[in-house]
Amino acid sequence: MHFRKTLFLISILFVVELAAGQSRKIINVPDILGYQTLKCDFHMHTVFSDGTVWPTIRVEEAWREGLDAISITDHIEYRPHSKDIISGHNRSFEIAEPKAENLNVLLIQAAEITRGMPPGHLNALFIRNANLLDREDVNDALKEAREQGAFILWNHPGWKSQQPDTTLWWEEHSELLKNDLLHGIEVFNSRSYYPEALDWANEKKLTMFCNTDVHGPIGMSFELENSHRPMTLVFAKSRTLGGIKEALFNRRTAVYFDNTLMGEPDFLEPLFFASLEYGDSPLRLKNEETKYVQIKNNSDIDYELEMVQPGIGFDCQESVLLKAHHITTIELNGNSDEVIGMKELNVYYRVKNMFVSSEENLVVTFSFRNY
């Protein structure tokens, strides 16, 4: 029969190009405190909701861009392509999973519960069956997710379409929080930063997220050539689904977009110092002398430093740019005889691109041995 012959011919003609000729970026953000720093994106769409790419593309994009883990979060309630695409809510995960296994990208099953405000849009991560989340009452949907063991986060809390004037925390969110139906919040989504969310995460003990919410091909929304897609850094005990879940429930994350990092000082400070290398031989700085310290920044982050207060007995540059993958010279100028008596020379800098709250930068102290 002719049809079968055609099919056969085709099967040998279309050899799948499994990531051949492609390569994966390396994201240089260091491990800290004994944890692995995993690079993750927990919010994205495919043609199975209102996205415009096939699910395997999400895995390939993640592999190329150097991510460790992703979740595809197609909307339960909004599927504009349903005239052409017929399938249940688990289908995008099923299609993406074999590719994720091949490329060793961790794929977390998930869905976006999509409602008006309150409570807005919420991602349920680590679910087992998305079809069961298709419920009329949003609380029923969230409870079902929770029974499946889900971690639940509030997406783009200050999205202008839902909160046009002020970014408000609603009574309903307090309820969810109380009932263990809300665990995290997006501080950054796509191209928008929500300062209120950063402060709520600190006050209400929510886990911070930074996700792309990408609908089209990632390269159409983000400049990838000389930058990186927004991502949630997860400080995990292991590079496994379980490792990520444990870290999320224990709030060990940070926000990373453009050249900016946000999070708790307990994570940002070790991240800063683990990025850097410099010698520790004593400087032996004297009055009216100058000494140089060469600091190597092994990370992808340009750290922008501004002096908080001068050292005792010496001056230092007001502002320093520790450029990524470069060595930068810090110059110490002795300006009083006091300096000879100092065992350590402490320099206090504000890191202008690291935020611990909506209004505060991380402050770091370099301690250079003097004698």
Add this chain to the structure above:
Amino acid sequence: MHFRKTLFLISILFVVELAAGQSRKIINVPDILGYQTLKCDFHMHTVFSDGTVWPTIRVEEAWREGLDAISITDHIEYRPHSKDIISGHNRSFEIAEPKAENLNVLLIQAAEITRGMPPGHLNALFIRNANLLDREDVNDALKEAREQGAFILWNHPGWKSQQPDTTLWWEEHSELLKNDLLHGIEVFNSRSYYPEALDWANEKKLTMFCNTDVHGPIGMSFELENSHRPMTLVFAKSRTLGGIKEALFNRRTAVYFDNTLMGEPDFLEPLFFASLEYGDSPLRLKNEETKYVQIKNNSDIDYELEMVQPGIGFDCQESVLLKAHHITTIELNGNSDEVIGMKELNVYYRVKNMFVSSEENLVVTFSFRNY
């Protein structure tokens, strides 16, 4: 009823981002001979065959990358996503068309007739109903396309999966040509150049094509930041579907990939000179003197010149790079008294990145006025 309320909420929540915040590249390749030089791609896929993007993405990509016209050529015979995606062969065109109209990208209805070798894969452009091309016999399919007015081209003639050892022209292709069922050929497809196809196009009077055959997001296959996707240049009387069709049937195209152009000298030579600007005041070069000509290259193409033969009475640089969007200096050194007698100084260069056949570059003559 709750369901309607949900739908209503959603309809106001999801404001479509119609190309907002996006911008379109300008491809600088000049018009020639009274024709408009249209930038086109006549071969690409979507989720409706074995591609991985939604049809609207092909239009958005084309708009951003500065193309004038595209055709989506989903396979008739190969639809690996048919378990999830149910729809006829015209559906990808229908979905893409409104977006194309909004963005003023010309969209040509088309399909890929997909068979073993011979005759391999063929694109039928300017069809009206792709469903009618779904025929057991390839000749029936091509005849149907032709009856719809199609322009038919042979895709990737040297594709290794079909012609592993040598790129052959088959008896069947001569038949197609004789029967007006073959009008063009891909000289370049995706990342592969087929030198045989360039020579066949010249000998057998086929129209030359350079297409991407893109299956995934365009940015995953091609470096777009500092380069451009492969494209067919069409020299058309007007920027309309009819204008393109007329130009294709009259073989007014050129091949443009990386920094390379291929085509007939009748098109490449005017393209070269229309890219450049330089003064024409007389040089008045004498023996043992040096004069400079500053040449401005307004195109995106770096022209790489190598001298073919020296001028009479003067020397010139052996090799010159006329860098895109830069001014380059050509230096003429008088080396005999003969030079004073020359009305024009002719310099003969081979353009190393312009090909008129698989073995010949375009040769150009600069004539600088001398007196």
Add this chain to the structure above:
Amino acid sequence: MHFRKTLFLISILFVVELAAGQSRKIINVPDILGYQTLKCDFHMHTVFSDGTVWPTIRVEEAWREGLDAISITDHIEYRPHSKDIISGHNRSFEIAEPKAENLNVLLIQAAEITRGMPPGHLNALFIRNANLLDREDVNDALKEAREQGAFILWNHPGWKSQQPDTTLWWEEHSELLKNDLLHGIEVFNSRSYYPEALDWANEKKLTMFCNTDVHGPIGMSFELENSHRPMTLVFAKSRTLGGIKEALFNRRTAVYFDNTLMGEPDFLEPLFFASLEYGDSPLRLKNEETKYVQIKNNSDIDYELEMVQPGIGFDCQESVLLKAHHITTIELNGNSDEVIGMKELNVYYRVKNMFVSSEENLVVTFSFRNY
């Protein structure tokens, strides 16, 4: 004699590479109001004062970077290399001049009169003999310059080494101004912007400057690959020394650094609109309809627009980026029936990267024909 033979051999060995294999950038900033927009840098140093390059390098750098005119302004009073380099104050000009002629870069003879504050450092442009400026009293030096026909500008008025706390206008500067010994001021120098200088230029009718004050190779101080060196735009009647002098004395300049322009609205507004192209066929916008205008930006400047006030009967994007050498879509949405009655649709944008004073941006009005 052996020595002569060696010399002879050398003279044929060292063929000078006169800008061969090099190319000149094109700076795309449009001409306006019938003037040529010349790209100029009026402040730079060589080994003949405290710079670190040979004078010819300044000309080559200018040619490559697309400048029309420069002046080398070696310090009269500060020559730290004088142990090794012996020559008068005109020497750097003499050495650079033949190269400038060859490459068609306009070279203005100049010098920097270098004193403590007040009056600080002043450049004298269009002088004829720098040696005569070597005078004990700064007023004598400036008067001598003026007698030679000089245009005099105050350099880096807010330089921290001279004005550490506040950028002050001194009594002495009022004196100079009154005595026709001060005509211009640097609003931008090297990497520093002096907002006070921008306002003084407006109030006191001084000519605005933006200069590099470069001491080392230009590429060590400025990122040239994807950006441009700071420059003064001069709106001149002709591309000649005289044309520049006339324009400077008549205050027809603008400041251009990074992606920022500063100057009088009389120049910035035409510069903005001369950069753009868009059709003027009537939009015929109705209530609840959307129309698109595609705006082509032919300049090197990314214009960053922010809406000042909404149009009558329609909405428009709050913020628009008119990316350099791209086409950007502006979207107009009819929101009341009033729109049908409008002959023109006026959109008011603030150009966030164009400054007319230290506190005000240029405001522009797009008038799109409606019927």
Add this chain to the structure above:
Amino acid sequence: MHFRKTLFLISILFVVELAAGQSRKIINVPDILGYQTLKCDFHMHTVFSDGTVWPTIRVEEAWREGLDAISITDHIEYRPHSKDIISGHNRSFEIAEPKAENLNVLLIQAAEITRGMPPGHLNALFIRNANLLDREDVNDALKEAREQGAFILWNHPGWKSQQPDTTLWWEEHSELLKNDLLHGIEVFNSRSYYPEALDWANEKKLTMFCNTDVHGPIGMSFELENSHRPMTLVFAKSRTLGGIKEALFNRRTAVYFDNTLMGEPDFLEPLFFASLEYGDSPLRLKNEETKYVQIKNNSDIDYELEMVQPGIGFDCQESVLLKAHHITTIELNGNSDEVIGMKELNVYYRVKNMFVSSEENLVVTFSFRNY
């Protein structure tokens, strides 16, 4: 006295910007065989011969570009700026030395002995007094250098100005070699590669060099933004002048320009493998199965591999690009039952951008554990 007051004012006005706000690139080429891989340039000029920059610039450029060591090699016999610059042949070294010390760049005292062919131009490295090399007879100059302990190399042996048609080895060079007056040769100079020199270095046991011979600012001659200046890799026991001298006399160098490396296989092979990281858990590949190996390339070099011969019992990609600072997947496809019996899977690749002679690439063998 007024003059002294002026001088005093100036001394506080001109605070030297000692590499402040600047940063140093990191060149990622690994150490091998217990040696440090030092990045060096042994050929460059300043205003003290026919260069166009001040000597300190050579040190700053080297520091920024990540070099470990340089030598300034001003011509003894050719000083075109001597009308303005008066000083002995050691002066450029004296001026550069303090800056080199501050920035921790190793500075080797040197000079270029500059004659017609034969013997052409020769660099004498590690000299102590350049003035003594100013001798009429070239042999006297070289003997003097040798008595000072110099290492001597032949520069640009195929320079067209001296060897216009063929690159010849002259009788005189054999003499120099015999008399211990020639130890190395430039295989690459500025933008030119001399294949004969690579083969001579192998045959005659000369040390290979790759130098810039830079005359102007380095950024005017080489694209530094996304590439690197040409350099000689020196495999040294220590990062000291003595360490370099020992390595040069023992021929432990390699040539590195653009994306190309040249040298002895004893150095290139360890350099290749020290650049890479990949797991060594057994693949357990079976017939008709596919396994992936992810290879991380930590170096700045894109390695371009082409298969030399297929493995036993499996297929592998014909060509692989191991992109710098990326992870690339190699795919192994079992194609016979033989594969189960293999303890190791050996893949043989030619490294197309590593040369061991003018006609041979380095060939490498990947041995992946199978069981």
